[in-house]
Amino acid sequence: MRTGRPRDERVRLAILTAAQELVLEKGYAAVTTADVAARAGAGKQTIYRWWPGKGALVLDAFSEWVSQAPRMSRHKPSLSSTLVEFCRGAGEAAPVLRALMAEAQFDEDLHRRLIAQLVRPRGDELRACLADRRPADRELVVNVLSGLVWQRLMLNEPLDARFVRFALRVVQRI
Amino acid sequence: MRTGRPRDERVRLAILTAAQELVLEKGYAAVTTADVAARAGAGKQTIYRWWPGKGALVLDAFSEWVSQAPRMSRHKPSLSSTLVEFCRGAGEAAPVLRALMAEAQFDEDLHRRLIAQLVRPRGDELRACLADRRPADRELVVNVLSGLVWQRLMLNEPLDARFVRFALRVVQRI
DNA sequence: TTTTTACGAGACTCGGAGTCTCGGAAACAA
DNA sequence: TTGTTTCCGAGACTCCGAGTCTCGTAAAAA
CATH class of the missing domain: 1.10.10.60 (Homeodomain-like)
Structure with a gap:
């Protein structure tokens, strides 16, 4: 003990x-x-x-913020609803996500934590919505989507409904 | 005077x-x-x-680094060669690009400069390689590609030949 | 009761960003 | 030539936040 x-x-x-x-x-x-x-x-x-340090503290304070999606549904969540829900949460916390990702560029330990606590889980959520795709396709779509989201965040452009429509259109064409 | x-x-x-x-x-x-x-x-x-400040200075010191591609060719550069060339330059300077984008998240003025001097010009180069596409498609492809690149940078994953192949495969399927 | 670790509080060091000042140099104007 | 303006190297200086150290005290286990 x-x-x-x-x-x-x-x-x-x-x-x-x-x-x-x-x-x-x-x-x-x-x-x-x-x-x-x-x-x-x-x-x-x-x-x-x-x-x-400050980074790890704020990461802990926000790491569950984004994915407070209602897990009550017993259906497998759709790609669309997952993306909408993520952008809703990430939209409010966008400045925090930007700052954490930025600080992580100067702090290897924080970088690992950020990927483990935020980046990977979101990727997994997306992946779960793409069970019907071929595995190779799945990774491709996940990469494209998270790429669009992070680019959007770092360029300080809004994760609004218009973006969600755009992203879904991209996925549909892959 | x-x-x-x-x-x-x-x-x-x-x-x-x-x-x-x-x-x-x-x-x-x-x-x-x-x-x-x-x-x-x-x-x-x-x-x-x-x-x-330091950010703007380093940005000026590197803003032409990435695009020192040989402009001698009188042919319109291909998407493939543009991407390869960009990843070659950005590969060596990847830590600098990461740091600049990170610092820009805390400095609005630097953020504007970074977009004007680095982000937009690269997007324009890509766009020029996609003249044969429909305008709406063009923006879509440019967004996806630069999204993949920046995500790759911020996640500290290599911009190597494997990535270029992956990116080109994505574009081909859009 | 003794040992061990957590806690609040506050003083402390360390280092980098950015400012201020000074003596001097290079251009132009009268 | 002389005066004015801006640039330059040099270095001292302030300011602020990150992270450390210490002290008196509280809560648990041995």
């Missing part, structure tokens, strides 16, 4: 909540770890004890 | 050259404006007099 005082779950949640709120209010770049600690009523050291 | 001492062209080139060398040697993040000034034998203020 692990000895010593255990990690306080309420503190963990307070920090994640504070990070999410502050980033949505002021934007990723304008938020400091000191800000997060202050709003959470925590010490900076408590943040650095459990997260390697 | 503009009065006062004119800008020294040799200094301008020395700064651009120093920036390019240093970034290739040590990587974008590890280079400071003080480093560039030192190697160029210039003062920091001379850099800040002509460029708003």
Whole structure:
């Protein structure tokens, strides 16, 4: 059994909540770890004890944001609905996704985390909607779609309904 | 006539050259404006007099790097050769492109410059290779291709010959 | 009770971005 | 020639955020 005082779950949640709120209010770049600690009523050291840095913290605070799609449906979700739902979530959090991907370019560890916690899961969701395609085709479509999305994000163009229609049209023609 | 001492062209080139060398040697993040000034034998203020910051400087130092394709051919360049040539240039400078696109996410002015000096021109080159397509198709193909490239860059996957084959296969099926 | 780890708080170091100032140089104008 | 304007190298300087260190205290297990 692990000895010593255990990690306080309420503190963990307070920090994640504070990070999410502050980033949505002021934007990723304008938020400091000191800000997060202050709003959470925590010490900076408590943040650095459990997260390697601001990037990983914000990633944890948002990694489930995008995929809060209603999983209640017992049907296999359609490609269209998956894409719509993703763009809805990613649309609100677009500045955060841009900032995380940007920061990850300067931080290998964060880059790995970002791919494992955000990029790969979204790709898997898409893949699951393409079970009827040939495997080679499937990878091709997934690559094209996520390419379009990330390009759109980094170029700061909206992930709106018009984009979804465009993306679906592309897929249809492959 | 503009009065006062004119800008020294040799200094301008020395700064651009120093920036390019240093970034290739040590990587974008590890280079400071003080480093560039030192190697160029210039003062920091001379850099800040002509460029708003490190990002814009490095962008200028590399903005023609990618498209040093031999324009000697009087034939219209093929999509294949354009893509190969672009990936060859972008392959070597991939870390720089990643860093510039990343930094641009935190700097609106740099973002505009990056799109105007790098993103748009490459898109135009691609577009010129697709003159035989219907205009709507053309935009679609350009979007898909540049989406694949930027995704590849930000995910730190190689822009190698295998990728070019993949991209061309995608285009062929649209 | 002792040991071990977590916690809040705050002081601290470190490094890079960008600014300011100074003495001097290169152009133009009177 | 002299004065004005802008450029230049050099270096000191401020500002700010990331991350570290320490201290007194709290909560769990041995």
